[in-house]
Amino acid sequence: MNRDEIIKVLKNPNAEKTKEIFSLADAVRKKSVGDEVHLRAIIEISNYCKESCLYCGLNKNNKNLKRYRLSEEEIFSTALKAFNFGFQTIVIQSGEDPLIKTEFIENVVKRIKDNLDVAITLSLGERNLDDYKRWKDAGSDRILLKFETSDLYLYNQLRGKNEKVHKRVEMLKELRTIGYEIGSGIMVGTPFQSYESLVDDLFLMKELDLDMIAIGPYIPHKDTPLNDKLNSIVVKDPEATTLILVALSRILNPFANIPSTTALSVIDPKEGRINGLKCGANVIMPDLTPEPYKSLYEIYDGKTSSPEWNEISQENLLRSLKMAGRIPSSSKGSRIKKIYPLQ
Numbered sequence: 001m002n003r004d005e006i007i008k009v010l011k012n013p014n015a016e017k018t019k020e021i022f023s024l025a026d027a028v029r030k031k032s033v034g035d036e037v038h039l040r041a042i043i044e045i046s047n048y049c050k051e052s053c054l055y056c057g058l059n060k061n062n063k064n065l066k067r068y069r070l071s072e073e074e075i076f077s078t079a080l081k082a083f084n085f086g087f088q089t090i091v092i093q094s095g096e097d098p099l100i101k102t103e104f105i106e107n108v109v110k111r112i113k114d115n116l117d118v119a120i121t122l123s124l125g126e127r128n129l130d131d132y133k134r135w136k137d138a139g140s141d142r143i144l145l146k147f148e149t150s151d152l153y154l155y156n157q158l159r160g161k162n163e164k165v166h167k168r169v170e171m172l173k174e175l176r177t178i179g180y181e182i183g184s185g186i187m188v189g190t191p192f193q194s195y196e197s198l199v200d201d202l203f204l205m206k207e208l209d210l211d212m213i214a215i216g217p218y219i220p221h222k223d224t225p226l227n228d229k230l231n232s233i234v235v236k237d238p239e240a241t242t243l244i245l246v247a248l249s250r251i252l253n254p255f256a257n258i259p260s261t262t263a264l265s266v267i268d269p270k271e272g273r274i275n276g277l278k279c280g281a282n283v284i285m286p287d288l289t290p291e292p293y294k295s296l297y298e299i300y301d302g303k304t305s306s307p308e309w310n311e312i313s314q315e316n317l318l319r320s321l322k323m324a325g326r327i328p329s330s331s332k333g334s335r336i337k338k339i340y341p342l343q
């Protein structure tokens, strides 16, 4: 499909065409990365943020949010719990918190790597390259840094910035050169975002040759400035559009790791995760953050309503995978480097 055809499908998805795209994506997924689903445990270590992104509930101007920061001990014990559940990747995530010291993350990464056989993904926002080098030396494997949208004008508008070049896109390229697997992605359906720019996003994700591609619907948050701009939303159905973009990403990037994002499961708690897996995704990233902190990581409305991860959540997840004909991965799930189609 070329650019115009994709725009047409996104604007007016008919049942037949979407079904065709989903089946092709599912077939490509099966042939390239197989039936395994990689399970990654997210630990949200701080909800402090120095930024004022108009869409995000953690933005520094939100005075209704109680802030927290986990101790090394709390992070490690959560990582251990995740490991015991069978997770083989730990994702250490936070707002852009300048008071998280470089050395603190270094120690956390070393401690986890010394004691648990897991991969570590860092999702801590923009930091300088020296920090990221030190964290690589400490043993971290992957970075998740969403560029949110390739449209620099929209990006600046949504993040209250005035950047001349897309800094996050540049950072991703640099992070790859120091040896990280790089993951990035976008939000779908923010106010002012056009269908055309979503197609540019698709092509940028392909161009960056991302190891991991995360696409999630925008969900409003009541205490954010963007909540007053909802009548400027162009994308009619962010959830359906997200699924089509996930499927197209799989077709364009056969071997990438593609999560069925949390935001999909928040919009549709019963089927959201599985729907993502059926149209190309091969990764699930449950939130393992312990209470009372989990409830405070409220990026968007409804995000924190599920209970703390426990045996029942784990069983439910494994059962739903089985019902979808998928199996939990037996590996850490690094990106497979092969050329498609398979010979």
Ligand code: 5AD
Residues within 6 Å of the ligand: 055, 056, 057, 146, 148, 186, 187, 216, 217, 218, 219, 220, 221, 263, 299, 300
């Ligand atoms: N809806 C959906 N995703 C959001 N994020 C932030 N706010 C929202 C929202 N309202 C995502 C962004 C960001 C990450 C912290 O969470 O992609 O990178």
